[in-house]
Amino acid sequence: MVSNVLYHCPCLSASSVPPPPHLESSAYSFHPLHTLFFCEECDAVRCNRCVSVEVSGYYCPNCLFEVPSASVRAEKNRCARNCFMCPNCRNTLSVVPSDPPDAGDGRLSAPISTVGEPPFFLYCNHCRWDSSEVGITFEKPTGLAAQLQKLEDYAPESLEFDRLKEHFEPILPAASAALARDIPGVAKYTPHARSGRPSGKDRSANKDEMPEYKSRLDINHASTYGSGGGDVDVELMRRLEDVSEIASLEQRWNYSWSTSLETRDLKPLRIPLHSKRSKRCPACTHILIKPEQKAQSVRYKIKLVAANYLPAITVALPHQIEMLGHISAEAAKRSTKAPVDDDKDTRGGLQAGKTYPFHMSLTNPLYDPIQVRLSVQRMHVAAAVSSGEGGTIDKARRPPFAISIPTTPFSVAPFAEAWEYEDDEEMFGLDDDELEARLSGREKEPKPRSKTVGILEKRANVTVVGGEVALGKEARGEVKFNMLVAYTYRSDDPAPSEGHDISPSKKAALETKTFAFYTVVDLGNIIPKEEARIDPYDV
Amino acid sequence: MEPPIYYSRAEFIETDTGNKVSRRATIAGPQNIILGGKTIISSGAIIRGDLRRSGPGHAVVISLGRYCVVVGDYVHIGAASVVEAATIGNYVEIGKNCIIGKFTIIKDCAKIADNTVIPPNTVIPALSLFSGSPGHFTEDLPESTQDIVEVQTKQHYARFQPLDRDLVRSSLYYVPYNSHLLVSLPLPMNLLPVNPVTPQQCRNLLLGAASSLQSTL
Numbered sequence: 086m087v088s089n090v091l092y093h094c095p096c097l098s099a100s101s102v103p104p105p106p107h108l109e110s111s112a113y114s115f116h117p118l119h120t121l122f123f124c125e126e127c128d129a130v131r132c133n134r135c136v137s138v139e140v141s142g143y144y145c146p147n148c149l150f151e152v153p154s155a156s157v158r159a160e161k162n163r164c165a166r167n168c169f170m171c172p173n174c175r176n177t178l179s180v181v182p183s184d185p186p187d188a189g190d191g192r193l194s195a196p197i198s199t200v201g202e203p204p205f206f207l208y209c210n211h212c213r214w215d216s217s218e219v220g221i222t223f224e225k226p227t228g229l230a231a232q233l234q235k236l237e238d239y240a241p242e243s244l245e246f247d248r249l250k251e252h253f254e255p256i257l258p259a260a261s262a263a264l265a266r267d268i269p270g271v272a273k274y275t276p277h278a279r280s281g282r283p284s285g286k287d288r289s290a291n292k293d294e295m296p297e298y299k300s301r302l303d304i305n306h307a308s309t310y311g312s313g314g315g316d317v318d319v320e321l322m323r324r325l326e327d328v329s330e331i332a333s334l335e336q337r338w339n340y341s342w343s344t345s346l347e348t349r350d351l352k353p354l355r356i357p358l359h360s361k362r363s364k365r366c367p368a369c370t371h372i373l374i375k376p377e378q379k380a381q382s383v384r385y386k387i388k389l390v391a392a393n394y395l396p397a398i399t400v401a402l403p404h405q406i407e408m409l410g411h412i413s414a415e416a417a418k419r420s421t422k423a424p425v426d427d428d429k430d431t432r433g434g435l436q437a438g439k440t441y442p443f444h445m446s447l448t449n450p451l452y453d454p455i456q457v458r459l460s461v462q463r464m465h466v467a468a469a470v471s472s473g474e475g476g477t478i479d480k481a482r483r484p485p486f487a488i489s490i491p492t493t494p495f496s497v498a499p500f501a502e503a504w505e506y507e508d509d510e511e512m513f514g515l516d517d518d519e520l521e522a523r524l525s526g527r528e529k530e531p532k533p534r535s536k537t538v539g540i541l542e543k544r545a546n547v548t549v550v551g552g553e554v555a556l557g558k559e560a561r562g563e564v565k566f567n568m569l570v571a572y573t574y575r576s577d578d579p580a581p582s583e584g585h586d587i588s589p590s591k592k593a594a595l596e597t598k599t600f601a602f603y604t605v606v607d608l609g610n611i612i613p614k615e616e617a618r619i620d621p622y623d624v
Numbered sequence: 625m626e627p628p629i630y631y632s633r634a635e636f637i638e639t640d641t642g643n644k645v646s647r648r649a650t651i652a653g654p655q656n657i658i659l660g661g662k663t664i665i666s667s668g669a670i671i672r673g674d675l676r677r678s679g680p681g682h683a684v685v686i687s688l689g690r691y692c693v694v695v696g697d698y699v700h701i702g703a704a705s706v707v708e709a710a711t712i713g714n715y716v717e718i719g720k721n722c723i724i725g726k727f728t729i730i731k732d733c734a735k736i737a738d739n740t741v742i743p744p745n746t747v748i749p750a751l752s753l754f755s756g757s758p759g760h761f762t763e764d765l766p767e768s769t770q771d772i773v774e775v776q777t778k779q780h781y782a783r784f785q786p787l788d789r790d791l792v793r794s795s796l797y798y799v800p801y802n803s804h805l806l807v808s809l810p811l812p813m814n815l816l817p818v819n820p821v822t823p824q825q826c827r828n829l830l831l832g833a834a835s836s837l838q839s840t841l
Contacts, residue, residue, distance in 0.1 A: 177745060177747070210743045210744045383715070385767060388768075390768045413628065
């Protein structure tokens, strides 16, 4: 669908008012509802940009083995088992045995063992690369990483890295102490607490006092190892017949500076580990997401997602829905095999100078009824006025459309599990009497006048409201507007600090809570007048 | 809010458990296939239950639905995709025009983007998005993926209505137009398709193989 609704997370700005949706930068503060979190303590929406993230476990994405964090560091964040990546195409490599020796009589001899014939080598199922090309073969098909260990340990880059580590060891405690101070959660992983060194003294060892580092190898001679330019590379290029003989940047990215330029020298890579992460609220450090320990489990011990707190809003243009329905119905009648094409939105598009109704459906995830009040943010006008000095260009940028939506509060019935399985409308009406009375009282009013703006439909925990968008004659661009959604709900549990024995009067005051959040509603692109005339014949 | 997808009543067979199977779908070896209920098999789909391990006896090759052996609940497979995975978890989304190689293991809540080629023997961990050719890990999916996929697949089933507008209920699976759900057997190396370059090429290869198999059966 072209039309969508995104939710605002105020994390990046000081003001809670979102930027106008026509600014390019506004995209960064609006997110789909299902990617947002909700902190109960702060009573605020949090997004992936603002939560603080902690690693709760590591696993290999190929063998799915959970790696204890102690060995993660020792293995340099890569899988230390049998998992390798193709250096050519990044596919997973598989271990294959050599062909059995030819008996000479033209028949294949029976395999000697079930695992196959040594030497074993790594083979890519996608690009057909194999590790015997670079002289890597194995005696047995298990523990490959251990068999390669020696090769890796004496590689010039790992020796250099060890030397660097050694060099920076003395100033590491101070640096990690500073890091632990600045970034919450780091302290857990740094071993400096155990070293027991007084960190006050170390802090004085700032960057200037660092002894100069002397590399193991002279960088100028790096070309002898295959890179760093020089005559060797020039000579190589001169003899080049095929571009693919030179490894691309992406293929060499994971290696050090001293690798060869040539594709045929690429070595298999150990697969980098993935992590499961828990997420905390940046303000109060309460946990928002805590995954289960098991790597492949998709359950969470703690999961505070915004979808369980904020009403879900979807928006649709009825004339588009109708048109798509027609296309699908016609296809079914003709029994053509062709599915509905993707270029359907050209016919159901928004044409300049016309007025379109649109539907917004609000779904209540709470077990209590909510009262919702919608209002369009009058941001465009202000933005246009402030930039009005710009002249004619800015005039075109003024909102070329007017939005009307119902401004009176309306209710959305509570979520009940039973409704998930009942499609009949009969279920509606079995709600508690008080709410029902209110609902029907309000519903009687708008129904007879079949207007487009107002409450259109109520079923289960969904309320559909209608709005209208009037497009200007010269309108172009996207129809996008910010909408403030404020909802009031009854909160059953009083704040924990208040204690349990509160007087009834106090309880009544606690009973309703209001939460407001901003959304941006995108109704899709406007088809300018001249194009609109041509389009129907194109389709 | 999504528009309904209509089908003609004459074309589809509906079972008591809500499965909707197109008469235009090619289903081989139906005795080896279990549908778990509320499964849609669209016209043009080819489901190969006959590609089973050799040997005597009865074997369930493909099981879609609640009592899953091969394909889990709430799985959506896009149009014109060729799937030869060993196992597919619950809440998995596979896009259009994908090639899923043999013995691929797809864990719960994984998603494969449109036009992806997953080479054989790949493991796709839970809650990850794979895309490209060959398919690579692209990003982690949000924590609420399971809920989203559940809602989407149920909605899809509800939208899939006969033309005379019957009341239909929520959904589980959808094997759409022109897709090929093959569950593979261990094949010798020399039978593997040669270096799949584009999805289209690979598809043609597999279609050729499938039709030659069909003619011999």
